Amino acid sequence: MPIAETPLQLPVPDLPAGFRAAGIHAGLKRNPTREDVALFVSDRPATAAGVYTTNLVYAAPVAYDRERTPGEGFRVIVVNSGNANACTGPRGLADAEAMAAAAAHSVGAAASEVLVLSTGIIGEFLPMPTLLAGIGQAAELLSDDQRSLVLAARGMMTTDTRPKLCGSTFIAGDRSISITGVAKGAAMVGPRMATMLGIVLTDAPLAVDDGQRLLRQACEETFNCVSVDGHTSTNDTVLLLANAAAGGSCLEGHDLDEFGRLLTETCRTLAREIADDGEGATHVIRIDVTGAASRDAARQIARTVADSPLVKTAISGADPNWGRIVSAAGYAGVSFAADQLTLHVNGTLLFTAGAPVAFDAVAVSQSIRDNRETEIRLEVGDGPGTIRFYSSDLTAEYVHLNADYHT
Amino acid sequence: MPIAETPLQLPVPDLPAGFRAAGIHAGLKRNPTREDVALFVSDRPATAAGVYTTNLVYAAPVAYDRERTPGEGFRVIVVNSGNANACTGPRGLADAEAMAAAAAHSVGAAASEVLVLSTGIIGEFLPMPTLLAGIGQAAELLSDDQRSLVLAARGMMTTDTRPKLCGSTFIAGDRSISITGVAKGAAMVGPRMATMLGIVLTDAPLAVDDGQRLLRQACEETFNCVSVDGHTSTNDTVLLLANAAAGGSCLEGHDLDEFGRLLTETCRTLAREIADDGEGATHVIRIDVTGAASRDAARQIARTVADSPLVKTAISGADPNWGRIVSAAGYAGVSFAADQLTLHVNGTLLFTAGAPVAFDAVAVSQSIRDNRETEIRLEVGDGPGTIRFYSSDLTAEYVHLNADYHT
Numbered sequence: 001m002p003i004a005e006t007p008l009q010l011p012v013p014d015l016p017a018g019f020r021a022a023g024i025h026a027g028l029k030r031n032p033t034r035e036d037v038a039l040f041v042s043d044r045p046a047t048a049a050g051v052y053t054t055n056l057v058y059a060a061p062v063a064y065d066r067e068r069t070p071g072e073g074f075r076v077i078v079v080n081s082g083n084a085n086a087c088t089g090p091r092g093l094a095d096a097e098a099m100a101a102a103a104a105h106s107v108g109a110a111a112s113e114v115l116v117l118s119t120g121i122i123g124e125f126l127p128m129p130t131l132l133a134g135i136g137q138a139a140e141l142l143s144d145d146q147r148s149l150v151l152a153a154r155g156m157m158t159t160d161t162r163p164k165l166c167g168s169t170f171i172a173g174d175r176s177i178s179i180t181g182v183a184k185g186a187a188m189v190g191p192r193m194a195t196m197l198g199i200v201l202t203d204a205p206l207a208v209d210d211g212q213r214l215l216r217q218a219c220e221e222t223f224n225c226v227s228v229d230g231h232t233s234t235n236d237t238v239l240l241l242a243n244a245a246a247g248g249s250c251l252e253g254h255d256l257d258e259f260g261r262l263l264t265e266t267c268r269t270l271a272r273e274i275a276d277d278g279e280g281a282t283h284v285i286r287i288d289v290t291g292a293a294s295r296d297a298a299r300q301i302a303r304t305v306a307d308s309p310l311v312k313t314a315i316s317g318a319d320p321n322w323g324r325i326v327s328a329a330g331y332a333g334v335s336f337a338a339d340q341l342t343l344h345v346n347g348t349l350l351f352t353a354g355a356p357v358a359f360d361a362v363a364v365s366q367s368i369r370d371n372r373e374t375e376i377r378l379e380v381g382d383g384p385g386t387i388r389f390y391s392s393d394l395t396a397e398y399v400h401l402n403a404d405y406h407t
Numbered sequence: 408m409p410i411a412e413t414p415l416q417l418p419v420p421d422l423p424a425g426f427r428a429a430g431i432h433a434g435l436k437r438n439p440t441r442e443d444v445a446l447f448v449s450d451r452p453a454t455a456a457g458v459y460t461t462n463l464v465y466a467a468p469v470a471y472d473r474e475r476t477p478g479e480g481f482r483v484i485v486v487n488s489g490n491a492n493a494c495t496g497p498r499g500l501a502d503a504e505a506m507a508a509a510a511a512h513s514v515g516a517a518a519s520e521v522l523v524l525s526t527g528i529i530g531e532f533l534p535m536p537t538l539l540a541g542i543g544q545a546a547e548l549l550s551d552d553q554r555s556l557v558l559a560a561r562g563m564m565t566t567d568t569r570p571k572l573c574g575s576t577f578i579a580g581d582r583s584i585s586i587t588g589v590a591k592g593a594a595m596v597g598p599r600m601a602t603m604l605g606i607v608l609t610d611a612p613l614a615v616d617d618g619q620r621l622l623r624q625a626c627e628e629t630f631n632c633v634s635v636d637g638h639t640s641t642n643d644t645v646l647l648l649a650n651a652a653a654g655g656s657c658l659e660g661h662d663l664d665e666f667g668r669l670l671t672e673t674c675r676t677l678a679r680e681i682a683d684d685g686e687g688a689t690h691v692i693r694i695d696v697t698g699a700a701s702r703d704a705a706r707q708i709a710r711t712v713a714d715s716p717l718v719k720t721a722i723s724g725a726d727p728n729w730g731r732i733v734s735a736a737g738y739a740g741v742s743f744a745a746d747q748l749t750l751h752v753n754g755t756l757l758f759t760a761g762a763p764v765a766f767d768a769v770a771v772s773q774s775i776r777d778n779r780e781t782e783i784r785l786e787v788g789d790g791p792g793t794i795r796f797y798s799s800d801l802t803a804e805y806v807h808l809n810a811d812y813h814t
Contacts, residue, residue, distance in 0.1 A: 056736075056743065087734075231734070316806070317811055323494060327494075327529060331463075336463065341464070351530075356530045356531075399803045400803060
């Protein structure tokens with residue numbers, strides 16, 4: 001799937017073979033129409049890979065999962081939303097352990113086969129009786145149909161306006177292999193993270209080391225290239241479960257490469273969805289940087305442009321204010337030849353060789369207004385470093401949502 | 408002057424001996440009540456020091472001044488607002504030279520005695536006939552009175568709501584020495600700058616090297632510790648002119664130390680004013696970080712908290728949402744013991760030893776609402792690194808101002 005054709009409204013995928021899911025309202029969120037507990041269960045042991053927040057202040061479930069992945073023999077991911085179980089000290093860790101034990105009990109697994117995710121308010125203890133009862137209820141509703149998958153995806157949401165799901169299938173020899181991804185995120189989405197909250201399920205047989213390596217690579221150029229507000233969460237986690245239900249021996253060679261490519265596409269689609277669903281966003285901003293000294297340098301330039309409130313407000317105001325974009329690139333802390341800088345916005349050349357270019361500002365403004373996605377293309381030299389980064393614009397609605405949220 | 412007592416409404420200072428100033432409306436701004444050209448003139452040659460933006464994309468006047476400072480024999484600073492003369496290529500540099508020549512001619516100086524400042528829109532050429540006529544008009548109005556100083560300070564403003572001035576005087580032996588500072592800035596104010604747009608005038612006799620060293624030190628802990636939106640400008644400049652009108656030989660020893668201390672206080676007062684006048688701001692946020700491994704580490708933590716839109720909106724919403732503050736510290740990219748982290752907001756303990764503390768959220772919220780300044784105090788360990796950083800909150804008004812500005 002070419003990146004440019006990533007659809008805004010994604011079709012709901014199927015679960016890969018051997019997986020079931022469920023999502024229910026347990027009572028962690030006040031609104032009874034909002035799911036807040038989810039289960040993802042494999043009918044056989046799966047290899048698991050995990051990529052986690054780089055925040056020094058990390059949540060109990062991050063500590064719990066990080067200790068256990070990568071590894072083999074996992075069957076369950078239990079998720080709650082509405083409460084992040086972050087900054088909760090030793091009691092928070094005990095609560096994460098109790099969540100795992102309850103999920104294991106409810107599906108007839110061992111506690112060692114369970115991974116745990118939480119998202120929501122920081123600094124409050126989990127309401128354990130409510131949560132444990134909800135896990136038991138969810139287990140009774142586990143199913144392999146699309147509706148259950150959507151409910152499980154909804155059970156991960158906080159201020160997201162829609163669940164984020166995508167899937168793909170490919171043929172490896174005589175096997176059909178599916179990859180299905182689920183993610184959440186609309187704020188506290190920042191670029192220095194290891195990644196965002198996401199789950200990728202596959203029926204591929206996958207060696208533990210391959211899974212971890214491919215997941216890290218995929219996150220590096222997808223979830224790690226998205227920003228809503230630059231604020232790296234305490235809970236960022238992406239988990240990959242590969243249960244081998246497609247049969248045969250572990251993927252290798254060309255099949256493994258193809259798996260890695262589709263895993264990256266899955267993560268990219270979900271990452272773009274997160275930027276598109278950024279709190280209060282009216283535009284998703286795609287920033288392509290080329291010609292940097294390295295990929296890291298390109299990412300740093302893109303991230304700096306993505307996080308500038310002046311760039312973000314210019315886009316929400318449909319203003320082709322290129323001075324804000326090139327000056328943001330200039331303070332990224334990465335060396336480049338400013339007198340070679342070239343900028344296109346939505347395909348129109350605005351700035352080249354360090355000087356402005358005459359352009360039709362009304363037409364560019366109209367194209368920003370008419371399209372959900374704004375394309376910023378920055379050429380900073382002739383180096384090999386290239387990156388694609390997704391961000392969202394900054395609106396008064398973002399401020400209202402975040403000045404009024406909590407306490 | 409203790410920092411905590413810095414007044415919100417500053418008294419207008421006098422110019423130091425031997426200086427005159429003027430500010431007029433030349434026509435670069437549409438509103439005829441807004442001054443847009445300013446002159447600061449010494450009646451004798453002064454030593455000059457300068458500190459400039461670290462942005463790779465820097466304006467023509469920055470290139471012009473950086474080449475000439477530190478040095479001796481300067482008499483004039485000419486300023487225009489409404490147009491930054493940035494990203495304007497070779498023609499922009501020629502325009503800066505023409506500005507210097509016109510200012511020199513208008514006051515009977517040589518072009519080599521002039522420094523140039525510009526601020527405003529990026530990427531448009533200066534309207535030279537209008538500007539040069541304005542410089543001539545301003546020269547005819549030069550005076551050493553307070554009104555002229557205020558008009559000159561207004562001539563530097565862009566979206567500032569008020570001019571920013573402060574002054575102090577001290578006795579060095581038998582000499583009375585004055586320091587008078589002027590600054591502007593309300594947006595595109597970012598922390599990785601060398602500093603902001605500011606002018607400090609003094610009648611002290613000052614060796615060139617001492618002036619440059621003391622100005623850099625002062626900027627490091629004042630202008631370099633302020634952020635409105637984290638966006639480092641193309642035009643950041645602070646200039647120091649020392650004309651020795653107080654008489655005697657160059658300051659040294661205790662007198663030089665005292666001068667350096669007051670220079671820093673002058674810059675700190677102006678820096679705090681910039682945060683306080685941040686676009687749309689309803690709060691100035693003071694962030695004190697102590698116990699970091701180094702001052703740079705402390706600054707990096709403070710800057711990350713200062714630039715988080717989630718922290719900024721929490722303060723504008725009067726929400727003591729400490730999870731946003733401690734999680735911002737956690738992604739600053741600086742190592743510290745998260746389980747020793749302690750946070751006070753407006754004097755109330757909210758978080759200690761990695762876990763929440765019971766506190767009166769209603770009272771803390773009320774104290775945020777009742778005070779223009781919110782005090783965030785973060786203890787991150789027992790290292791020697793300490794910093795005080797000023798920021799402003801993020802409001803829907805900031806978004807409106809920046810989504811609707813220009814083109």
